[in-house]
Amino acid sequence: LPKGNARKLAPKYIGPMKILENYNGVSFKIEIPNVLKQRGIHPVFHASKLRIHHPNDDNRFPGRTVEQVLSSFGEQADEWxxxxxxxxxxxxxxxxxxxxxxxxxxxxxxxxxxxxxxxxxxxxxxxxx
Known part of the structure; x- marks a missing residue:
């Protein structure tokens, strides 16, 4: 997260992400955005770290998009x-x-x-x- 942003306000999960491969139902390889790949995030996750995607509730979070959530990952990391x-x-x-x-x-x-x-x-x- 960029400096100055409160962790408690950040989403716990981002997505939806396409599942590319299933490793015996224990781990899954997912298609992650390039921003996360550049940060060194590995695309294989244990099933306990994944959740079913529920579309945005426009009443609670009007106009929020996946791109807005992911943009915070790319801003601070460029120098690293x-x-x-x-x-x-x-x-x-x-x-x-x-x-x-x-x-x-x-x-x-x-x-x-x-x-x-x-x-x-x-x-x-x-x-x-």
């Missing part, structure tokens, strides 16, 4: 989006990647935090891997 991967190194059994954020800040992140990011595919392609 990974722009590119600069390098990598091995530390023991771990593989770490040097990433550059859109803000220009550079940090080392473990593979598990970058494996789903588009810049990783670009970086590996440059290395012919």
């Amino acid at each position: 989006l990974v722009e590119k991967i600069i390098g990598h190194k091995r530390e023991g059994r771990d593989l770490k990647f040097e990433v550059e954020y859109k803000s220009g800040e550079i940090a080392w992140l473990p593979y598990r935090e970058v494996k789903h990011l588009t810049p990783l595919a670009t970086y590996l392609e440059l290395l012919n891997l």
